[in-house]
Amino acid sequence: MQIARSKAAAVAAAVSISLVATACSSERDTSDDAAPTEAFVFGAAGNPASLDPFLASDGETFRISRQVLETLLDHESGGSELVGGLAEEWESNDEGTEWTFFLRDGVTFHDGAELTAEVVCQNFDHWYNLTGTYQSTALTYYWQAEFGGFAENESEDTPESNYAGCEATDDLTAVIRVNEPSAVYPGAFSLAAFAIHSPNSIEAYKDDQATGEGDAISMPNYSQEAGTIAGTGPFELTRWNKSSGEVTITRFDDYWGETAGFEEIVFRTIPDEAARRQALQTGEIHGYDLVAPGDVDTLLDAGFQVPTRDVFNIFYLAFTQESNEALEDLRVRQAIAHALDRQTLVDTQLPEGGVVATQFVPDTIEGHSENVTTYAYEPDTARDLLAEADAEDLALDFCYPTEVTRPYMPSPADLFELMKSDLEEVGITVRPRPMQWTPDYLDTTRDGGCNLYLLGWTGDFNDAYNFLGTWFDGYSKEWGFRNDEIFDALAAAAVEPDLETRVSMYEEINELVMDFLPGVPISSSPPSIAFAENINPPTVSPLTQEKFAEGSFK
Incomplete structure (x- = not known):
């Protein structure tokens, strides 16, 4: 004990x-x-x-x-x-x-x-x-x-x-x-x-x-x-x-x-979701993870057991700012956020119980803030912001993984297609870059090789620093930005011994991050x-x- x-x-x-x-x-x-x-x-x-x-x-x-x-x-x-x-x-x-x-x-x-x-x-x-x-x-x-x-x-x-x-x-x-x-x-x-x-x-x-x-x-x-x-x-x-x-x-x-x-x-x-389900139904396997949301009722009706985990993850669209000068402009990042219909993504692609994320910490973690800047689905606002930033002809590489599903990302290709459609609707040209999950995708994103990419995080332990500090405690190639205000705030929170004070610091950091907008939190979901x-x-x-x-x- x-x-x-x-x-x-x-x-x-x-x-x-x-x-x-x-x-x-x-x-x-x-x-x-x-x-x-x-x-x-x-x-x-x-x-x-x-x-x-x-x-x-x-x-x-x-x-x-x-x-x-x-x-x-x-x-x-x-x-x-x-x-x-x-x-x-x-x-x-x-x-x-x-x-x-x-x-x-x-x-x-x-x-x-x-x-x-x-x-x-x-x-x-x-x-x-x-x-x-x-x-x-x-x-x-x-x-x-x-x-x-x-x-x-x-x-x-x-x-x-x-x-x-x-x-x-x-x-x-x-x-x-x-x-x-x-x-x-x-x-x-x-x-x-x-x-x-x-x-x-x-x-x-x-x-x-x-x-x-x-x-x-x-x-x-x-x-x-x-x-x-x-x-x-x-x-x-x-x-x-x-x-x-x-x-x-x-x-x-x-x-x-x-x-x-x-x-x-x-x-x-068994990389394919449908193939995993079929293997369970035919008795070739006795269990599998990352059940497609549309398969849950089918399996339950057939007598299979489909327990659902509690929410402890974040799925996000990340920007590598150094990879494209336009992404260093906050207005462009805001435009991308307003262009995405995240509620439709959650409703059509994620398990029951999934929610649109407002920040990079799920609401099951202390330090989640109710006062962050939010970015509603507003295509007209996205177009206006792109025009203000002189980025109406913006073209971006968009990386996404293949042959894999993750607890926070049940079908990367489908999620990519929906986001691609949203971005193209506001005038952004999307250049698809599908990659094998390991090692290609993980290595490329960590090395700053993508303009936009899809990733997420399931917490390792119950502290907001395990989310915020994982991404934003200092410069990294995968995000490609330097923001000393965020870096210093996380460094201070990391060594703060008082729990109540530290939680308050995390809330303020979430607000700083969402004002700066290094990426777009998409969802939290129960896999x-x-x-x-x-x-x-x-x-x-x-x-x-x-x-x-x-x-x-x-």
Whole structure:
């Protein structure tokens, strides 16, 4: 359980707001004669980018890695409140710069190694000392977002490191220090990217380097095949057939917690929404995520289970201002916002319960403001603004992903077509740029290679900084703007210890952001997940962090 022993820890606990899940709880029958031998097959929207979550930022990687590798802290099943993970308890000093984790005793890795505080420090020190291609944000996005740079930064664009070191004060007590307090702690210690690996795995990683740069990065071999990565989770990695798009994980019988209900799980890549639904209906798979809104009633009527998660995401249209001089003009950005019929997008493309977003934080998060500038659907206003900006002949590249669906973006191509039509209606020429989600789309957008693009965010933990700070805490190529007022306001909020004051600061920042308009928030929506009738499903998570060990065959 969590024990808040300091002011900083108390603040962090107050930030976490439990969200009520809507799924059925697992009713697992663990008797020997009831244990099935078949694998549970889950339809994934895409292949994982890596079997090592530290090198990834995509949900398909994290969905798998969370079953195999565990973090120091976790979230309650079906909610967003922080609870113990590999650390049973934790505390921080009053300044929020020293985080102490009291580890569970008797935890073993899949390769037989024992979890100790030294192993925790070995993981963090390994990440901190990465060099070369590993310092690209394409591979270490989350490290740089939460802990800054490295022991020796090799690029002036890499942020200064906030990680100050890790010390094992005894076998089961690890102390992680940071240079400056931040609102990302302790939530960062629950991120899948910072799951703890076996010491044997860490040693093997050192001889296997990532290579290349830009859009030609090659992942290290260990991250692309099962065999080297060992965690402490209820399942262990046994196979990744990249050609068929199948990752297999097998129950780890020496798991420190409750034994998993499934003996084996196969994550099968089925990019097309309709194909995933058909595979469930024909019995080829037992579940899949990101159910198309129009399919929910069809599946329910046929007896399938379709639990819906609570809202914890934002879908947006982003501008890369440096990529096109016209986008640096606020009037052009406002024109684009007024040109979009977002209500129609929500009504026709998103699940029931979806809402038009007024800002870059969903209304389920403290810090959401009721006083932001809003941009109603007004095509005539959009045309007038374009004329004022002398941009009546504006032409923009519009990037969108293919062969993927996301919790906040159920059908990117359809959403793109509707937005394209809206923009063309006010006189903007749209040049479509469809791209494969990974690595092309993610790499191109992060490198500032699109005028307009579609993306979104499902929160990692319950604090507004996890949304606002993810995008706007400093200059980035993907947004391509510099606004010191916003940057400085977020820097101040990040180190503010008083919760009430920090929430008020977030509200003001939301107002600043929507006046500046770096992009257009489109919607927040409750994504659905589907299971066959013969499955006891895991409790669904607003963070999309389902624990498949909770599931079982009926």
